[in-house]
Amino acid sequence: MISKYRKQFNREFSQEKYSHFKEILKQKSGLEPSFRISESPVFLTKEFENKLIDASESIIDQIKALPFETLQKAIPENCRVPNDTHQPHFFTIDFGVCKSENGEIEPQLIELQAFPSLYAFQRILEETFCEVYPFISEIKNKMPHEEFKAYLKELIVGDENPENVVLLEIFPEKQKTLIDFVFTEKLLGIKTVCLTKVKKEGRKLYYENNGRQIEIKRIYNRVIFDELERIPDLKTEFDFREEADVKWITHPNWFFKISKFLLPLLKHRFVPKSYFLHEFPDRENLENFVLKPLFSFAGSGVNLNPTKEITDAIEDKENYILQRKVSYEPIFEDINGEFSKAEIRLLYIWRENDDRPILLENLGRMTKAAMVNVDFNKKDAIWIGSSNAFFGDE
Template sequence: MIPALRRAYNAAYSDEKYRAYQRQLAAEAGCEIPFRLAETPVFLPPDLRDAMVRAALQLFEQLSKPANLLRSLDAVPPEFDVPDCDPLPLFAQADFAVARERGRIVPRLIELQAFPSLYAFQLYQTRALCEMTPDSERLRFLLSDLDGEGYRRVVGEAILDGLPPQHVVLMDIDPPTQKTYPDFTMSEQLWGIPSVSPTDVEKHGRELWYRRNGKPTRILRIYNRVIFDELAARNLTLPFDYREPLDVAWAGHPNWYFRWSKHSLPMLRHETVPEAHLLSDFDRAPSDLEDWVLKPLFSFAGSGVKVDVTAA
């Protein structure tokens, strides 16, 4: 979206550079990257970048109002309701598409989520993309005037909350099989936190423990990456119950995965938010179904999204 940068990048691009970029990220992650890597970054002009940041902050402010926080409690399925939820989420991000409106490029919200994203991987990836970009020293990819070290520090403070890294774990189901595993290995490089499956945890009273190099180690804080949809689909037997009181803190309380999500879209009033309704709000199908998109409330990675909706 910055023509001069786009022309320069395209002119310098080659398949070999792309393959080198893939190899570099795989080497830094210590594993293969199991998803497609975009061949190019997006070059956002400052006014569009600032519009996205401004919109995201305004949307989060709306969701933080007491009435909306109260309504968000209804989003949590009882079978996944974890005790001791924080008053506000620790992590949140908004996903924007861009649209052309009266000759201007403007952001339009796709969805938002109070759940961790690929915070480690995106730092490594963007650095690698900058190496492929001519004159990249004048480009910025972090907000709030942060550099790479500042970003590592700020995110690390949120995840660790002052605790020794060996007592903080990144938790997901069978981590090496997850498509997000490169982010897990890079998180360990940046912040020293191991990735642990909930199936490998040991419960002693209200305490959770894991084996670190064979040694029993207490878990004091969980950087939660478990998606309960997947947990339910796999029908796993865990050594602990998320719904029972536990002597652990959460770096991202699991309930926020539901509370700020696609479930939130109908309550938002903002120029960047397309009209959204819960399906249960309709007593009959809209006449212009071709203009609607049907999304499951809590699915992930785009699963279950229906673009070409037709009447039953």
């Protein structure tokens, strides 16, 4: 969309630079990323950025105005965790880069979550793009690295000793996001701990480090609670639903409260119309909608072409939504003259005493397939995978 930066990047790009780019990430983290990193950043105009912010601010206003009881309805009873908080610590919001009926490039809301994303990784990714392609630095995120670090440290570590704060995940070494865990450890000085290693004595939680039992006082939670039930023979000492003397960053209930559950309740010109499946009106055409389970992750269970037979067969219709289809516009030209589509995730933090969240970073995802998840791309495609968006003047 910013032809000046796109043309310069494509002129400077080479497979050698891409290999060097990935090698820098490997050197900084000590491991290979387990997901595909796009060769290219996403270049977008300040005008488009303003549209993103306008939509996000409206959505934040609408969420803040929702009754407490409405949000509580989103939490499955078997997943309700005690000691909820009045607002989440994280807020992420995904927009597709689309084209309007009058030909304007505009964002369209895809999803939103009160769950941490790849905050530490995305910061390093942005910095690495600027290392390999110095000209990009003139449109990089204006927030200095130390300020970014201070925000995350205040939010996640707070006033605690970092050794009493853990990044909690289930089998973290098997997760695709392991590289983000490593960068988070380096950034904040905290440990990544598997849920199966957490010990519980009364209301206190502990983990072991170098033969020492260390109390856990704050949990930077990366566990998707409802996915635990799908792991066969999982044995843990600590059940999220139990009372514990620990501070959640962010509280697990928010994963459900700010989710696809909210999509039918939101209104904005950049928010596609959505319905709960059991409330889908007869006047609408099913062909114009995408079927999504409320509580899936990474695109699992999404049906781009639902039929009446499929929707009629679903018993728990209240746990599904139908979202009006949007068309991602292929506008990001690669070195072969082919075009990729993209999705932008805005990464906010929400401090406990703040009225509104603070935008720290973004995450870009590029694709040439029908779905943005890179698993759906051809293996030989380029300009696909995890990326970062840079905003500048044309």
